[in-house]
Amino acid sequence: MIPAAFDYKRASSAAEAISLVGQYGDEAKFLAGGHSLIPLMKLRLAQPAMLIDIGRIKDLSYIKDGGDFIAIGALTRHMDVEKSALVLKEVPLLAHAAGYVGDAQVRHRGTIGGSLAHADSASDLPATTLALGATYVVQGPKGERLMAAADFYKGFLESALQPDEMLTEIRVPKMNGAKWGFEKFNRRAQDWAIVGVAAWRSKDASGVALVNMGSTPILATSVSAALKSGASVADAAQLASNEAEPQDDLNASSEYRVHLAKVLVRRALEKASA
């Protein structure tokens, strides 16, 4: 399969990328690792007239300690997130989830920012960063703005990014030793989750988010509210799909997804409560 023809430009900085995308507007797409975009282009589900390759912007590939949070450059590859000692120590849930994206070859190329900006509710990292209460740093022609992960996802493959904006950094609050669970139910090892759950729990708070339970990643706020008011894990997990609107597809009916979400939320929370 061969993508439709397009023009190609390479940006060497975020500022250059934003200026380029400003010139080409809606016709242009950013290319990071390409592991979400190129498959869509090969299937001709995406046909951008201009690709702006941001994959070589070296200064957007980093993992830093930001005090209360870990700052991850948008072009940091999944493999680097997965293996980072800092991420493993401070946000182990994210390191674990990054290690379940695709397969080793995909993780060598795919980037965290690319995965989040692609805004696929079936991907693991949007839900994981949502559960962790991450903040995204977005750069546009007028400067930088911060966006909560909870405000970022607008619809199927649709984010709050404007066409001339670029996701540059992901700030993930440190877990401070909170326990966590990550459940991914799929038929084959490397598939997208039919349903996935990222969850963490500390003494007085929790975060639970669902993969592939709607057109966006879903924050299961009812579950966290129930836990806070003293419900057992088993009872709270029954509320797993309160905020979700799961679809039917080849892999599962929406009813089955609701069932899976309850079971997987319970399992994830049991691990996070052990």
Added chain:
Amino acid sequence: MKVSITVNGTRQEKDVEPRTLLVHFLRDRLQLTGTNIGCDTSSCGACTIHLDGEAVKSCTMLAAQADGGKVTTIEGLSKDGVMHPMQQAFMENHGLQCGYCTPGMVMASIGLLKENPNPTEEEVRLGLEGNLCRCTGYHNIVKSVLAAAKK
């Protein structure tokens, strides 16, 4: 556009369309047909090559993204007619049946041992999750990788 990619030690400068996939560049422009196209959807791993020392799927990359990089394909593994230890291990352990997935399996396995030189059987199976064998010959593939790790 012009790209310059060092493939198996030889610098290759070619004019390509931006949409040229790396696997097509290797197979059609350089006639390096050892790298196979299987699923063409980044699932099966038959097209696995090394870019700057890391296993990647060449059907899901543009040649433009590899511009300036170093690529190794299955053709670049043997030295002076002597097979790479991984190729040798696949041969000795019957790590192939029809052979279609083999170039990708060998490249992915070399990448795996580079990152984890002494894997357990489970780690080999997990590490090769991105490569499918339609003959379902996984058992001997895993055996081959474990044998190569001991060499």
